[in-house]
Structure formats: C-alpha cells, structure tokens
C-alpha cells in the first residue's frame with residue numbers, strides 16, 4: 001500500500017515535470033544567433049568549476065550589497081565593466097556566463113546601458129529615458145533572473161534555455177510588467 005502511494009506520487013511528480021517541460025519547449029524561442037555565441041557560452045560554462053578560487057576582482061566600480069542564500073550580490077558600474085572587462089555585459093552577470101566572475105558572486109548594474117553601437121551591446125529595454133537608473137523592482141527582478149539562470153546552468157542547462165527560463169520566472173514573480181520594461 002505504502003509503495004503504491006509512493007509510486008503514484010512519484011508518477012504524478014514526473015508527469016508534472018514532463019508537462020511543464022513540454023509547455024516550456026513550445027514557448028521556447030529558437031536560438032538564431034551566430035553559432036559563435038553558443039560555442040563560447042558552452043566553453044565558459046564547462047570551465048566554470050575549474051576557476052581559480054583566489055581570483056576576485058575588486059574596485060570602486062563594485063560594491064557589496066547583501067548575501068542571498070549562498071550568493072554575494074554586488075552592485076556594479078556596468079559602463080566600467082564594458083570598458084574594461086566585457087563589452088557585452090548588460091544588466092547582470094554570474095560566473096557561469098563570465099569567466100571573471102567568481103561562482104559565489106552575482107553582479108547587477110545600476111543603469112540601463114546608454115552606450116553601445118550594435119545589437120550585442122544595446123540595452124533592449126523599454127525605458128523612460130535612455131541611460132536611466134534601473135528601478136528598485138527592475139534591480140530585484142534582475143537578481144532573480146541571474147540566480148535562476150545560474151541554478152539551471154549549474155545543472156548543465158545551456159545559457160539560451162536557462163536565460164529564457166529566467167525570463168519566464170521574472171514574468172511569474174511579476175516585480176516588473178515585463179523583463180524588458182522599466183517605464
């Protein structure tokens with residue numbers, strides 16, 4: 001009797017996962033980017049656990065905000081990062097996407113990028129004013145995004161799928177109207 005109940009429960013659980021996965025895949029946006037992106041992302045993700053744990057960047061462009069579960073959340077100056085570390089850094093980042101971010105750190109920028117000359121670096125958000133500060137809710141939603149994406153990538157899910165699952169999580173929690181709307 002106990003085994004049957006446990007089996008039924010497990011079956012129900014697996015069915016829920018399957019349904020959610022299929023629903024998610026139906027919603028999935030095909031990755032039409034240049035294949036270089038995917039190759040680079042896989043390379044960085046697969047090397048993440050081999051990072052030098054003593055390597056930790058610091059500076060006036062980076063300020064510790066708080067701890068959230070096992071993560072240290074930092075507020076960063078995105079423009080400084082784009083000028084000095086990574087031209088395509090936008091809004092937030094973590095160690096499975098950027099080689100130079102330690103695995104226990106999440107970096108969130110204070111402004112919507114106002115510089116940038118092509119799709120790779122332009123801020124895709126709907127904003128009141130170009131280059132404006134991110135709102136409190138946008139900031140918190142970005143933290144949620146980065147942690148969700150991180151947790152999935154840690155399990156081996158690729159960036160593109162993890163990124164879209166994180167966008168979906170942002171929509172479900174609803175701190176902002178849309179992950180790309182900060183008006």
Ligand SMILES: [Zn+2]
Nearest residue numbers: 112123124125
């Ligand atoms: Zn933006």
